[in-house]
Amino acid sequence: MTVLDVRDLSVDFATEDGALQALKKVELTVPKNRIVGVVGESGCGKSTLINAILGLLADNGSVTSGRILFEEGQDLAHLDGAAMRALRGRKIATVFQDPMGALNPVLSVGRQMRDIQYRSGLSRREKDTRSVAMLRKVRIPDPEKRLAQFPHEFSGGMKQRIAIAMALMMEPSLLIADEPTTALDATLEVTIIELLKELQQQIGCSVLFISHHLGVIAELCDEMIVMYAGEVVERGTTRDIFHNARHPYTRKLLACDPARLSHRAARLPTIPGTLPDLRRRPAGCVFQARCEIADGVCSTMPPDAVVTEGHVARCWHTSEALAVEATA
Amino acid sequence: MTSEPLLTVSDLRVQFRMGGIMAGLSGQPTSIEAVAGVSFSLERGRTFALVGESGSGKTTLARAVNGLQVAAGGSIRFEGRELRDFSKSDWKPVRRRMSMMFQDPVGSLSPRLSVRSILAEPFAIHGLSGKDANAEVMRLLALVGLPRDFADRYPHQLSGGQARRVGVARAVALDPVLIIADEPTAGLDVSVQGEVLNLLNDLRDRMGLSLLIITHNLHVVRQIADSMAVMYLGRFVEEGETEAIFAAPHHPYTAALLSANPEPDPDKVHNRIALPAEVPSLLARPSGCEFHTRCPFAQDKCAADAPLPARVGASLFTCHFPLNPETGAALAGAG
Amino acid sequence: MLRYALKRLGLGIVIVSVAMMMLFAMVYVIPGDPASVALGPRATPQMIEALRARMGLDQPIWMQFLKFYTSAFRGDLGTEVLSGRQVLDVVFEQVPFTLALIAGAISWSVLLGIPLGCIAAVRRGGFVDRVVGILSVAVIALPSFVIAIYSLLIFAVALRWLPAIGAGEPGNLKSQLMALILPSLAVGLGWVGYIARMVRASMLETLEASHIRTARAFGLSDRRITYSYALRIAILPTITLLGVGIGHMLSSSVFAEIVFARPGIGKLVYEAISVRNYPIVTGAVLVTTVFFVVVNVLADIVIGALDPRVRASFD
């Protein structure tokens, strides 16, 4: 059973220099009770994807094709504001990247946690009891006292824990985590990842986890998609992709991660070239300009080639791709 | 000529004043020690990395070495001269020999100057404009692998990686002997991080530079640094050869940092050293070993007595109950 | 909170002291001797000398300064040269009239400005937003004395709807309110614009903050987000603006009082100038300055009560 099923999703932004296609034919499935990772470098469209799912695209952005099917088949891409709002927070919860700005600075943490339970019909005291229980779950020490405190009185790591507590309080079926650990130090990052994993199993929700950090994705996610310039270039189980990547970009990206090198290298691998201008996308494969195995056929749109069941790469040359390594 | 290291820092301290008169009257501490007695030395042609999490004092230490931050105590010897009591005019010639790169690739370039003016600035500041400035700019662009027409771009028109290359070009403009680089790969995608580190490594080899790298990214350290130090609350908890520390960390904090790096391998089984507690405030430093509040191996002694620095092989660390004592002993025996 | 309030108050006292110093310095530095100014061109040197002695001007500067300070903090602003009355009494007689004027102006600006700003922000880019935008810029641009004179011309002289002069009959609240409408509008109209614009701008800025995105992601209603989560933050700069605005309103009230022949501090000072009644001028300036500083201290305290970050930054 799937919780989220994104089909053929394209999103355009109107800019002064013409339409910018931020997402092109994105395919993504989040099965029930699974953690799906979205990985990609800056400009790959990760944030646009989340905003499209949450119905929070900027005013100049619009969904030009595709569907975002949620649970029983509601299409989030074409849901009206009220229906979307009814899902947000209750069925779909979100944790954002910036722990400093994610909480309202002039309202106490307790007040904010109470407010998001407005649909529960509980009394104020019952709401607070639930808030305390939730804060305890994310290991905030002394939660009763801390309810009355304001966000600036918490450290960055604690704020992110509070954000997670708030997101999971209504036991949503989908948690979207947008780079929740990027702003944190490494020792905090691992505790947050472990906390997320633990709570996900407890609550039994699905998670869509966005990160640029391959190690975090490898550790946390069951399945993943790799994005480049607004397209999903490869998707499959985390194991498939880390051990048997078939898109040249994925292979290069994996090779670039210095964490994969167990010894000091004479030269570190890189991916020469730059992202294409999303206002003037190349015909065909979006990665061809930076790909050494690209040939004539790559100037036509590549198919979503099936490597094995559930492992798909958007490339004409999935077999030749095995030879691709990043340029050192 | 004696073989004095290029840079020797001993017992360096940097303090910040906190709060106002009111805080002082109410008995709160009025200053914090962001760098609390740090010593290390850097040989010519070598790379030394300072590692630590946010608030560990690594950036402050780098700025103190560069004279941007006034040190409260200790000594900084550079090319055989003591810099600590240098006046502003004494510092100026030193700045030709020692340059600094800052964290934000774009933000460290003046937003209203073209790349040409940015690269010509070091020459103008040091009265070297007699040289053909344009030729120098072109030479520098070529050195860092940027096309000539980048001279007319402005910082906001550069990508992070390109801006970082301009920063590197500016840092090497006056043929320095030491470059201090604060988080040279921060904010860059992994595919670009490699480019920058390769460039720094190349330039070090070609120009005989020494590098002082400040970073929180241990992978970067491993790829670039010969030796390293781990900072916690403004002090070194462990210092030594990079390979030795990666192979066998002695201080539990070093081990925790190393284990906290999620590896891109889904089949990897993690043996993590978790640090559940919060980082203590510099206003209320813990007693004894300052790491004991977060240390999973802490014993009674750790809260009571501050450990003295211990040497095993080339590594120096401050811990009562170090990890890997046998490897350490073996190294010591071998040495 | 108490500590924060005390700190703000302390700072206020320091500012008033410095302002007094400036006032004293201004009087001392500027060529022209208060005594001869007071007596006019036909005074004999003996008369000036006598008055100088009476005003204490013949003493050394530091003595004068000290006396000015100590007596001012006791509430003694000296005596009026000609009538011999206490300056403070003369000024305080006029305070209620000016206060009523300022209160009226603030009511206009708050009651109209905040709702208009909110509506403009929520309907950003819409018709109401555009109209409010242009009108608020226009009323900000127009000097208050021009508004005063033209509204007098239109509503009092031509249409005769409202009284042209005075502050209304004593004891007759209705007549007093009628007499307040035009002057307070002249003083407050520009501030309707300022406040509408400020509320709109800070509302838009707040609505873009990432914590508002969080609130939306939790499915809170737009109403609650706008009026409970965003307005609470957006109102803060407006309070600061109003604090500063009191100073401008005090300036405008001088014109309004003169144009509408209303009693008040502005009119008092203006008339004191024409007879060169110098102690009244400095006394009234001092009183308005203290009033301004007190209002701003209060504004800061209100902000501190509403914004925990401000309190924290003072600890």
Place this chain on the structure above:
Amino acid sequence: MSEQALIERRPLTRLGGLGRTLRRIMREPLGALGLSLVVFVVLMALFADVLASYPSTKLSPADRFQPASWQHLLGTDHLGRDLFSRVLHGGRIALAIALGATGASLVIGIVLGLIAGYGPRWLDNLMLLLFDALKSFPTVMLALTLVTLTGPSLTAVVVVVVLVSVPGYARIIRTQTLVLKSAEHVMAARSMGASTARILAVHIMPNVIGPILILASMDIPVVVAIEAGLSFLGLGVRPPMPSWGSILNDGFANIRDSYWIVVAGGLPIVLTTLGFTFLGETLRDVFDPRLRGRG
């Protein structure tokens, strides 16, 4: 960093060529109106000698209290002077004072702001205190005190304007300088050994000057209003020199019978302040949307 942020990363206040600037202003209805009004007012003042058919101070007792007519476009005042001529010549004085006083305040404000922002902490605190104290005098009260002591004059008007506007400019410059002082590009310049003068001139000034110029352009109408206001109170431009404020004053005394005098005095003030404000607002929106709602 999100894609949006990457797309929108552009410098603040980049002034393009004059032609492009003008086109962008004229594209906004409010900007077009503002620019036209400003050009109109400036031209009227520049060519006052050509356009005015009477000397501005010529008394003509026979023509007292004439309503507007073809001979006297705006009528005459209680001394029979032609109001149209007085308005034109008054415009010269108003604009000259506005430009002069704003320019002077700007220069002083920028210098003091840079000193406060970049100098030592104690100096910053001291200057802030002085600015706050100076700002705590209501403008007109300050003017009244000053003029009581010096007597009415043009210089007094300029001094008042400088005293009331310098703290504002200096504070804005100071705050931005303080932010830039710890910005990495300034740290980088320091680490290269750049002198303080060079840092201020090359790395700080160019980044703070744009917004302040726009704010100053929006202050021109405020200065026009201060001059007119003080002249209205008889504390500014001294008769018989023409000033919009003194025309208003003349008219106010006769408001019940000769309404056109106050109309003649007020109209140019309204047109000038609206024109400059509309233009300034548009400039700001075009070049620096982030400043919206301030000042």
